[in-house]
Amino acid sequence: MNLVFRRKNGPSRRQFLVQTGCSAMGITSMVNTLAHLKLMQGALNAQSPGSGYRALVCVFLNGGNDSNNMLIPYSGTARTDYQNGRGMLTIPTNNANAALNVLPINATNVAACDPLGGYLGTFGVHPKLTHIKTLFDAGDAAFISGVGTLTYPGITRASYPTAPKPPQLYSHSDQQVQWQSSIPDRPFTSGWGGRIADLLDPVHNPSSGNASMSVSIAGVNSFQVSPTGVVAPYVMTSSGVVSFAGYGTNYASAVTNPGILFQASNYKTGEQGRRLQAFENILQMTHASLMENAYNGVAMNARMTEGMVGSALQVTAGSTSTTSTLDSYFTNAFAGSGYNVNNDFTNQMKLVARLIAGRAALGNNRQIFFVQQGGYDTHIAQIPSGSNTAGHTGLMNNLNCTLKGFADALKGAEVGNMWDNVTAFTASDFTRTFTANKTDATAGSDHAWGGHALVMGGSVKGARVYGKFPVLKLGNSGDPNTIDATGSSGRWIPSISVDQYASVLARWLGVGDSALDDIFPNLSRFVTIPNIISGNMDFLSA
Template sequence: MKISRRAFIKTSSAVAVASAFSRVAQANASITPDDYKALVVVFLNGGNDAFNTVLPAPGTAEWKAYRKVRGTVALGRKEIFNSQCKGIYPSSSGSVLSLDDLYLNKHLVALKPYFKKGDASIILNSGPLIQPTDRNNYDYVAKPKQLHSHNSQRKYWYHGMDVVNKNGWIGRILDNFDLEGSSARALSPSFGIPSINALRGDRYNPIAYKASTKSSEVGVKQNQLEGYKGADRLKESYEEHLNKRKRHYSNLYSRTVSESMRDSEFNNARLKELTGDYSDPDDLEYDDSDMIANFESVIALMKANRENAKGDLGYERQVFFINMGGFDTHGNMKERHPELLTTLAEGLDYFLKKLEDENLMKNVVTTTMSDFGRRLSPNDNGTDHGWGGHQLVFTHRDNFMYPNTAVGVWPEVGKKGRNVTDTQRVIPTVCSDQVNATVSRWLGCNEEQLNTVFPELKNFDDVMIEGSEFTFDELVVPRPEVAYTDDGGETMTEPHPLYWDFLKS
């Protein structure tokens, strides 16, 4: 279904790889914003075990099903805490829903204050989908290719369901914006830390970089070359391509690499200066935390952008895509997963506090994404690749359409649950493009632009549980009234049309 025109959505760092900063001539940018908004994506590389991150309330039927199917990796009541975010729970018939608390892994406890204030929410069971899918139609509906493969599923999160497009969905969204003075700026409005796949577009070339910690260095490190026979030649080649600026290479590859390295080094110095100027000297104790270093550089670039430091920035929109690795927990999950969640929570807590300090919470949406969730049944002490998973979202509570209420429906799992395959992989109930379209609408895109970037949206309607007549029970989560002006100029109201829209404009 098309997104209704009346749908109301409360709408550095060391450069690690060569990055191009030239602007390509843009076609048809039509949005000229006059406010500041930023999107921050934290991509949990490897496939986060979402079902040991967000959990059903103890004592519910869903909790019993969770404990049974998770076996050796199941968490107990003392290993979770109440998020105070309500979730919609289905019945086996799909006709009656109930509302109950959702719980979080105790290693995310640093995020508890944001959930308590309503500055955080949960997107339940999202993932790549071509059309609504469940156990009943699984064998004959179109499904994403190479399910459960890291590279294939990341492509859907990076590019949207339109994976044949060489550009990322965020890059294609930014292509619609005519950002003030962008043609004269030296730096980009989008930054990948370090991946830029989702950010590639035709108008703004993203910058890929790796945030610096106190102990990090730029360039070729001697300890990385120990034992390598060609170490001396590699270092010599690196220095030659970087420093011999007047040398003209006859070989196109060498010439391109040399130019890219020089551009990268030049802009590395610029980014390092910018992030250094706007970093908080009181944060020195965090200097060896990679995640906090990433968020520190994001905050610094936001502050530099606000003041248009050295004329390099000054954009009305910024996007940051942070990669955090290590989530492919095939083994040793009970030890490794808590460490990862602790690192994630500490980084997000640091970042959100800084946003509050800078009075930017209303201007920034931060969301997690991941390749996929994990398979529900364990493989002894770990979990294999799955499909659907839960995501966390953070912004000021005034931006949420349903404060303190999760988006979507808790999946029906169990042995023959409608949202699980025979191999205990959870089938998403919210398409990843629905999530991406919501944040894109918040950034300022209109219906036509969203349907161009996310053509598969037309396959999804407002049925919360596919196959049932149920759409949205106002006794469970009342839909807010949406005001709009009809063709005669009269102001009208109607219920919010799409349950999966979770942000206001």
């Protein structure tokens, strides 16, 4: 399907960058404006667009994933501490009910992530992460341990009361924003995904007719908010594009061919066709006011992106297309799980796979996707008896099967064998308390701090655990090595900042070392860039 774009007196990308930067000076602080201009200048100075396709997929586990039961000590002193502290949330390594057994994984660098030396034996994963175990052991997935929101490094249990910390720790809304902004000690202005998009979009996606580099299939989020407004995220649902209302399904009542935009002959002669033509004529006008232009630009970009996204999905739509094959990868991954493959999170990931398959219609060499799996606020019944679909057990089951289906789809010819070109990574509000909040089967866990994240893709240096695994000693244990922040419930102080974790992902997508401090202004507090490249956080191949 061909797309036709005709804009009346529309600003060029360079003009829009300059206009947005100038208008920003009147509504933001000078510090933020200078940072924004540095990002724009780096983009404008690029001599040529990048080649090849790469995409990041942020999988946000909304509600606070209890990653204490995602990556689990399988043996050693850490295993003993796990059994002594988890209470009703303990997953045994040897139990008559095999469905509850921890699955051992073949981590190749246990010593590098050992916090004390000799503390760790071997690792395992949640019993429902069968496919993740296979991906990990094959070198296609890795865990990042002890990551969380930090303003400065070096916080200990002793210094916790007075040390500078992210505000409103253990708050869902605050920690979600701070994870997605990476700058917890400043008022929110943008997300780190949005800042990456602002920098890379003019370099790697130079066409004036391409779709937005940032696509959310899970609603509005902080992660993709642009500091300049240059790359406005396109928001859709797991059902597909969200069209302007009043013109029929896929604009069937207003246009002859929904894949052709802004062409006079394509509008139908009826009332709906005339109304859409008038509306889109207004969108294409240039206004004297930069604010009016920016307001108009939101609707204009949404309409243009909608058309391109629709065309990308059209590549995998229809009875003779690859849709059924792509769906089969997910259906097969769910076989025997007891979980319904037709759920919102899985449908989000299916849509990402379809958009990657139809990437030529989007016109981008770099893409950032945002998806979300909800339900992780597991204060009660975290390990429901005999259920594969409820509690944290069900969440891990769904995550496991969905990521397996996504991986298989990316490896398939229908998507173009894009496994090496896509990296999916998890993030969450926080992990949860190590101790259970009850002593019976209704036990759950409460809000905590640092935890574990998962990355997967063909470029991942897998079968490894990066960062430092926490010492699983509660605050009342008297052990000087405990990193239990306060009290004795197991709120682990992070050892890796969001900045460090995210900067590796940014470098892989194409952010140069000299621009990392612009994207992550707090990064230099934690580690120098050479240490990220050569140290034990280098979890992605160039």
